[in-house]
Amino acid sequence: MNTLSLWRGTAAPTAHAPLSGDVTCDVLIIGGGITGVTLADLLAERKAPNPPTVVLLEADEIGCGTTGNSTGNLYETVSSGMREIAAKWGAEVARHVANERRTAVNFVEERCRLLPDVGFRRCDLVEWADRANNEALQKEFEALAAAGCAVERASSVPAPLPPAEGEVIVLRNQAQFQPQAYVVAMARRAAEAGARIHEHSRVLEIDTKARRVKTDSGSVTAREIVMATHSPKGVHLVHTEMPVHREYALAFDWEPGAPPGPGTFWWKANEHLSIRTLQAGDRHYLVCAGQEHKVGIHNATAGLIALENLARKFFGDRPVTHRWSAQNYRGADALPYIGRNHSDCFIATGFSTDGLTWGTVAARLIAAELLGHKSAFADLVRPGRLSPLKGGKNILGENALVVTQLVKDYLTQRQNEKLSELKAGDSAIVDAEGETVAAWRSPAGELYAVSPVCTHVGCRVHWNSVETSWDCPCHGSRFRPDGTVIEGPALAPLKRKHAPALGDGS
Ligand SMILES: Cc1cc2nc3c(=O)[nH]c(=O)nc-3n(C[C@H](O)[C@H](O)[C@H](O)COP(=O)(O)OP(=O)(O)OC[C@H]3O[C@@H](n4cnc5c(N)ncnc54)[C@H](O)[C@@H]3O)c2cc1C
Ligand code: FES
Structure with a gap:
């Protein structure tokens, strides 16, 4: 299935040459999503005295990670609710969070004034629910007001949005943009200011002591290394704390000017939908995102079909122009880990x-620290802050899931299937010649066979039928059928197995 997102499908292309040879710099940024390119821009615009030299290495293309597969909304609240932060950390911290995020949205708006049109617009964020979830929304209204957000009540939402059966919360003066267009333009701006941006430059090894990383075409030695890779590469304590979920999105053809109009719309019934519109050239689209599932332990095709069925209930039988998905990592105590x-x-x-707003917050905090001005907020979100009272339940839950997954994976019966019998388009984990292999046969008939053992810390990968990938349920690493890493903490590819040696007679 073509899973190119609406944003990546409609933004200008990006073209930065791969790294070539051995380079030294002050700051190396790994990852060209919103966090990485915003940081590159902030550091590169720094003038005398002593502007830092900056290199950014992106494995694939700018924006191709989560940023270019998101929904492009910017807001001072958080999607799980400001009441969660207030309950875990107190009202004062919730107020700090709203302030910091509001400042980041303002920063994006200022940057957009310096860039070609990237679809930035101010709009309201509207949240509503069904009767069963109305009480939670009433509490959310109180939490937002206490956190100093400009929040109001409304009595309804415009059709054809799912109807409101209780509280409707309107948060004024939030924003949205075209996320891929923004990061492409920000990377170009950073490069013009002197940052070296290299695409198709996957970091394959990181020596944190020598402060050197290697790609297949060169190396970078740096005074400081920033992993702006969404999930940090290698083994880090935070991986044991963060549940990883995939979420699905699709875009419908939409009539110009048809309701719901500009706005970020969050329907928080038992099933969630995030809805917005986009104008790209002379075409209009309605975007719906939802159906969040734990990575690697669900049927991805079923997730996408469920989203499409739910969206069609309200928006009718119109053509779907784009379908895509992306994953998110949740802090155990409702705050991100930055620093x-x-x-x-x-x-x-x-x-x-x-993370479009958190990534901007992160870039600003890290840039400030690198330039010698650490803020109080940086202390609140520092990675080593393990706070069992606030996050303990989630951490225990996550670790239990990883252990369960490891045990289940190693005890489950192998599928009784022969590689030579695997049909075009099918995948399976099979025993072949005394080895367990994860195999997929392409529609053209070519067999790809790899080890099913994730190279991060050894869980067993599961097939993702929508994106044709092997996904790891433990910490979210994902691999192409040939074993190369797509995303997540793993650095090394899944080990290739040679099909003829495994008895594939086809
Ligand atoms: C469906 C969905 C919708 C969302 N919608 C919103 C929204 O509306 N608003 C919002 O605020 N947030 C949203 N988010 C979250 C947000 O998109 C992400 O949190 C944010 O984009 C993360 O940005 P990032 O730069 O940290 O990571 P990414 O955008 O994932 O960038 C990381 C980059 O690192 C690169 N990389 C990885 N490994 C290597 C390596 N070894 N070498 C070199 N490069 C490497 C990747 O290729 C990637 O480009 C959404 C998330 C999902 C799943
Ligand atoms: S991502 Fe950690 S074991 Fe696979």
């Missing part, structure tokens, strides 16, 4: 589905 960690590298993760 220097035990390996003396900077990390920025745990953004949940709020």
